[in-house]
Amino acid sequence: MKHFDCVVIGTGPAGQKGAIQAAKLGKRVAIVEKTRVLGGAQINTGTIPSKALREAVLHLTGAAQRGLFGSSYRVKKNITIADLVSVSQTVMRHEWDLIRNQFERNHIELLWGSARFAGPNELYVEGPESVEKITADKFLVAVGTRPARPQNIPFNDTTILTSDELLKLDRVPRSMVVVGGGVIGTEYACIMATLGVKVTLVEGRRQVLGFLDREIGDAFHYFMRQRGITLRLGEKVQSISEVETYNGKARRFVEAQLESGKTLRAETLLYAVGRQGVCGALGLDNVGIEFDDRERLHVNDSYQTNIEHVYAAGDVIGFPALASTSMEQGRRAICHAFGDCEVGNYNTQLFPFGVYAVPEISMVGKTEEQLTEEGIPYEAGIAHYREIARAQLLGDELGMLKLLIHQDTHKILGVHVIGAGATELIHIGQAVMALDGDAEFFINNVFNFPTLAECYKVAAYNGLNKLNLVYA
Structure with a gap:
């Protein structure tokens, strides 16, 4: 043995x-x-x-x-x-x-x-x-x-499936219902919509990705709708079934009945609620x-x-x-x-979250809603991608980076990014926060040009100028 x-x-x-x-x-x-x-x-x-x-x-x-x-x-x-x-x-x-x-x-x-x-x-x-x-x-x-594969859902791994079976499809479907507005559901909804699939996403809450900063979440809703995704928010699925005929014609499709009485039909259904x-x-x-x-x-x-x-x-x-x-x-x-190695501090507040939807989303630290609830005075500095030369070169004019800055100490309380390179860009803010840096760091240091990292400098100027600290 x-x-x-x-x-x-x-x-x-x-x-x-x-x-x-x-x-x-x-x-x-x-x-x-x-x-x-x-x-x-x-x-x-x-x-x-x-x-x-x-x-x-x-x-x-x-x-x-x-x-x-x-x-x-x-x-x-x-x-x-x-x-x-x-x-x-x-x-x-x-x-x-x-x-x-x-x-x-x-x-x-x-x-x-x-x-x-x-x-x-x-x-x-x-x-x-x-x-x-x-x-x-x-x-x-x-x-x-x-x-998760609840027993009341008739999974068949071809038309009613989970994320594990998605890449095993034999063809790109023309339409899909995605149940679940978490990370997996939203990522696949965006990917399939980009492919040209007609996608309807059902989520029981009023916002997909409920952990996001509200402004970023609202922007993401807009981007999803621009890609042709139909959002059914605040809706819950009552039953799911596979139907062989519709209006007297032989046609195989999936039918999802919502608690509100709506009926959704598509060639496929992706169930992405929990693991x-x-x-x-x-x-x-x-x-x-x-x-x-x-x-x-x-x-x-x-x-x-x-x-x-x-x-x-x-x-x-x-x-x-x-x-x-x-x-x-x-x-x-x-x-x-x-007990043989030193691992140092482990700040769970500085985990970066990345969502590989279209567009990318990433965040670290607090949201505006959390800071307001906790009574922490802050100001938001915004950099829109349309102001950034590198974003223009990448063809992304709709992205944005938000810095949440403490009104008194100017410490960085949160960073939120939506747009190209978001999941890479977030680590700059994470490092500054881990080292207890402030917004002046971004103003007083030089960034390569043109880069998306320039967003941090623009956002810092924007936030500090709102505090009547006049920077050029």
């Missing part, structure tokens, strides 16, 4: 970084993967495929360059699913090779199979041909989540670890479960469930488990 210092369950971002950190500390490490490929949802069904799809769509449709070359600009007239999937597959294969190479270079033993605890320090790994029993001193559970944990098959009862009704694990600030030698990180512990935060959680869990 093999014994390890640490066994990691799951090869997604939390598992990868946790396993590598343990190996860097000189520990004997094994990592277990139940599927046939490495990388978890990040590489295979979530982050990478959806972003690869987005980039392929923006390029092939010419949508990203129309502000520069005109509204009729298009790289390819007839775009097929094969065109889109080939881009995703290329990136995914590269990531698989990269992860495997990292494991090999760090002498991490990769075990293929399903993991199940037999006891506090014992684990069964059920592979395709045999079952192996291993033991370890420490465990990191990083099994991630899967899309579900996958802890139920891990035998956690044999260790004394409990999970909630969505199979998520509760951990303390050090990512320990109620059993001190079993840690958990990534989507399996819930919010914020981002690939970026999962990586850091996995690393910090292992650092605590072995």
Whole structure:
């Protein structure tokens, strides 16, 4: 029976970084993967495929360059699913090779199979041909989540599907209903609409992406409608069914009945409301670890479960469930488990959020609504992309960057960006906030020209001038 210092369950971002950190500390490490490929949802069904799809769509449709070359600009007239999937597959294969190479270079033993605890320090790994029993001193559970599939919805993975099946479609549908206005739902709604699909998005709240700053959220609503997306906000789906005939004609389509009495019809329906944990098959009862009704694990600030030698990180512990935060959680869990590395401060208020919709959206820090509710005096400085030369070169005149500036100290309280390069641009503001910088930093330092980073200087001027601090 093999014994390890640490066994990691799951090869997604939390598992990868946790396993590598343990190996860097000189520990004997094994990592277990139940599927046939490495990388978890990040590489295979979530982050990478959806972003690869987005980039392929923006390029092939010419949508990203129309502000520069005109509204009729298009790289390819007839775009097929094969065109889109080939881009995703290329990136995914590269990531698989990269992860495997990292494991090999760090002498991490990769075990293929399903993991199940037999006891506090014992684990069964059920592979395709045999079952192996291993033991370890420490465990990191990083099994991630899967899309929620309520039993009352007749999923068939072709016309009624989740995000996991979207790239498996055999053709680009003419119409789609998207249920859920969270990150996954809005990203795919924008991608499909850019492809020319007639999209209707249903969201129970009055705003999609409810965590956004209200002004950014309102702007995003406008952009979505400009792309032809019909927004059904404040609406809830009562039932979903597949219909074979309509008005006496043989035609297969999906019908969604809303609680308000409306009926929505489309060729396909994407259900994107929440994700579900996958802890139920891990035998956690044999260790004394409990999970909630969505199979998520509760951990303390050090990512320990109620059993001190079993840690958990990534989507399996819930919010914020981002690939970026999962990586850091996995690393910090292992650092605590072995007590051999200094991880420094961990300011959860400075997590950057990125939404890879069309256009991109990113934010860090507080929203205007949060600052108002907390009674913090602030001023907003705005830079519109139409003022920025680099944005003109990129063909984006509609984007904007907002700085939220403390009225007295001029500290940066929040940064919100919508438009080209938003998810990259946000890190400048994040760094300044982490170093307790103020708006004067942007005015007193030089930025390359032309760049989108110039937005920070323009927004700082705008905000400070509103405070009657006259800058040229």
